[in-house]
Amino acid sequence: MKTKETIMAKTITKKAKEHLTKLRKLISKRKHPLSDMTEEEVIEALRKTREEIWDKKLVTHS
Structure with missing residues (x-):
């Protein structure tokens, strides 16, 4: 039961x-946001994103 x-x-x-x-x-x-980019553009976008995340992380831990 x-x-x-x-x-x-x-x-x-x-x-x-x-x-x-x-x-x-x-x-x-x-559609994936990186799908229309060249390899160089993808790398640049990822680096920019990584830098933004790193900056935010530094601000919150300072």
Whole structure:
């Protein structure tokens, strides 16, 4: 015999899986922001992002 909690847990799990499936579909439709860049542009963008993150990290730890 299934308890009320077991039934609720299965329902929540099923809904979570459905939401994940929807998210995966939405994400797969989006184009990656680096896809139209040359190798040099990608490297420059990554360096810029790394520098911004590093600067923020330094500010929070100073």
